Amino acid sequence: MLNYRTILCPIDFDSVSLEALPLAWxxxxxxxxxxxxxxVARIPNPDMDSPVPFQRDPLWEKQAFERLREIAxxxxxxxxxxxxxxxxxxxDEDVVAFADSLGADLIVMATHGRTGLSHLxxxxxxxxxxxxxxxxxxxxxPHPRKRT
Numbered sequence: 001m002l003n004y005r006t007i008l009c010p011i012d013f014d015s016v017s018l019e020a021l022p023l024a025w026x027x028x029x030x031x032x033x034x035x036x037x038x039x040v041a042r043i044p045n046p047d048m049d050s051p052v053p054f055q056r057d058p059l060w061e062k063q064a065f066e067r068l069r070e071i072a073x074x075x076x077x078x079x080x081x082x083x084x085x086x087x088x089x090x091x092d093e094d095v096v097a098f099a100d101s102l103g104a105d106l107i108v109m110a111t112h113g114r115t116g117l118s119h120l121x122x123x124x125x126x127x128x129x130x131x132x133x134x135x136x137x138x139x140x141x142p143h144p145r146k147r148t
Contacts (some may be wrong), residue, residue, distance in 0.1 A: 004031045010038045010095045011068060016110045018071065019142040024108035025076050028137075036083045037072055038098055039064045040091040047139040061086045092128035100134055107133055110140040 010023035011017050021037070028035035041060050065086045072082045087094050099107055111126040130137045 002027075002031070004028070004105040005033055006029070006102055006104045006106075007033060008036045008038060008095075008099050008102060008107045008108050010040065010091070010107070010125075011071065012039065012091065012125075013064075013067060013071075018075075019059055020108050020110040020138075020140045021071070021075050023116065023138070025081065027069060027106070027108065028081065029078070034081055035076070035085050036077075036085060036102060036104070037068055038095065039068050039084045040086070040094045040098075041086065041088045043088045058088060061088055092125040092132070095125070095129050096132045096134075105135045106135060106136050108140070109137065110142060112122060 004027060005026055006074075006095045007028045009020055011021065021035075041058075041064050065084060068084050069085060072084060075077070076082050085098065087098065095107070107129060109126055109129065111124070126137075126139055130139065
């Protein structure tokens with residue numbers, strides 16, 4: 001058994017990122033620890049045409065927290081098996097920074113597996129996290145869905 005004490009699972013609410021959660025929970029359960037779920041709500045760029053006022057507890061963070069809680073309750077059978085975290089920021093930078101501040105032993109996340117132009121345009125949060133993280137990163141690539 002690997003001895004993980006702190007497992008972080010970033011969730012961005014799309015179906016791909018949710019694929020990592022069952023594995024993160026299984027590893028947490030095996031190690032008798034909680035899984036830390038993190039959602040980073042992308043903040044608007046400062047060069048946007050319309051300024052967005054920032055307040056102490058932005059509405060989007062509250063909404064993201066509730067959505068993350070619903071996902072956790074639906075996926076993790078132990079109500080004490082998880083800890084929820086929501087931050088506003090830039091996902092790849094803030095996942096790494098949060099993992100460091102948490103002292104994460106492992107980050108479990110899913111990848112879209114983009115290549116070519118879509119990878120170039122959209123970038124890869126997983127790729128940047130993998131390069132910058134100070135702990136192992138377990139990457140899940142969901143099985144392609146059958147097209148009907």
